[in-house]
Amino acid sequence: MIKKRSFVNMEWIIHIKNFQSYLRIERGLSKNTIENYSYDIERLVSFLKENKIDVSPIKITEESVQQFIYAVSKQVNTRSQSRIISGLKSFFSYLIFEDLRSNNPLELIDSPKTGRKLPDTLSVEEIDNLIAAIDLSSSEGERNRAMIETLYGCGLRVSELITLKNSDLFFEEGFIKITGKGNKQRFVPISEVTQKYIEMYRETVRIHVNIQKGYEDTLFLNRRGRQLTRAMIFTIIKNLAVKIKLNKTISPHTLRHSFATHLLENGADLRSIQLMLGHESITTTEIYVHLDRKFLTNVLHSFHPRKNA
Template sequence: MNWTRYIKDYQSYLKIERGLSKNTIENYVFDIERLCLFLTQNQIEISPLKINEETIQQFIYSVSKEVNARSQARIISGLKSFFNYLIFEDYRNTNPLELIDSPKTGRKLPDTLSVEDIDALIAAIDLSSNEGERNRAMLETLYSCGLRVSELVALKISDLFFEEGFIKITGKGNKERFVPIGESTQKYILIYVNSVRLHLNIKKGHEDTLFLNRRGSQLTRAMIFTIIKDLAFKIGLNKNISPHTLRHSFATHLLENGADLRSIQLMLGHESITTTEIYVHLDRTYLTQVIHTFHPRR
């Protein structure tokens, strides 16, 4: 069927021309490989250049029994992108998903934490261990700067511009932005750097990486998830939270305290303001305040 060659070319395209992150590329490829597995299991021998809408519909129907509507929509979107790439490269003339609609999913509002919940999470960190000082600095940075977990683990010492009050973040598509960082968060980072990180046996290639594991290497995203979930369990927080919950909370608390959407968009690194607008829906009182403050008939 010769899918491998086209998938590898597509990976190169996503990395070099679109500048997508490793994790995003892996998600795109996973959906294509899922289609390949379906073809193999059903003994359908067809190349990506010849596959038609009927076969794709069979695959989507099969997948719909296993995943929810949101995941189906993601798979359809990912496959459309792959076949659009094949058209772009003149391998095909049509996209077999052109007439296949994604299921309606609605817009899921992100989970958030209160300021008290976040304070309780951070207070539960055991500061008697070296990892405790690191974890406090990481959670403070996640929440006070609204970072994605991938941005946190990739943060470098050379990205810290404390005198100016900013840190440089490399986000999705290798796009850089500067995010303000408060003095208290700076303090916790400096405590970690000067009292813990200084004494680690740092592995080659990680000399500039800010947050390290005990072996002197870059932390994994999974490790950050584990740290936060363990802290939530420790304080009896009955919510399914993740590092992204702190990012959502950052944006929500800014909005509730009067920050404008454009500023929040810049700090979060959202390409479109419509992505940031989801936070308006978390607190309906914000909309009421806007009317009472700015409308001439208030």
């Protein structure tokens, strides 16, 4: 999880490892959340190294942290900036808790107001173009097509995709079993088209992979026979977007949001979308799904009892 080459000195590595253990054992946070916290700290220490600020997490000053936040504000949106500040505050609060620091260098730094941002979506045509751009002459091409079809066709989170097992596939029943946030399981419908591409990948590519011990049941594998990383999925989709000259910033989550939006636009009810996405509260689904004015107008005209009065 920690890239040693990115850090200023061993003190950072030691304290971050201890912080990770604290988050996992004391706070019971998920692996993905811990990775996000660690990534935010890694950005800080990479900044320190680039600017030749050789200082430990115990002695880093408020001024150095402010310089980092100012630099980050030029690189990321306000939502990402807010998350980075929150992650760093938690790290330094942990150091205070362990009596390693007496103050938090981010104490006076406020997170920017993010508001409510509706995620970008892709049109059906753009998704078709994205998939059509995959080079099927390579073994990775068959795998990548099956992965993108599954991301979009089932509305999965990227973490759910990379941990999907062969034993989670119930094609005869038309469902796949997904283990989502908090290890909560749900069954999601899977179309015959998506099933077809998964089977093609399994029968023509995966069968020839030298699968490493512990990954025998993992569906999507890298060339070394291991589970793919989230970063790899991001890279695959980003490269395809560049290839078709898509003028949008997209990620695996864009496909999940497009899945929900397209279902809603074609008449699916929010409750069904909520169940497929694995949201605990339908309020989350209402925020997540882009409720455009055209759709709401159509709902009114179709279902209001006095539409023809």
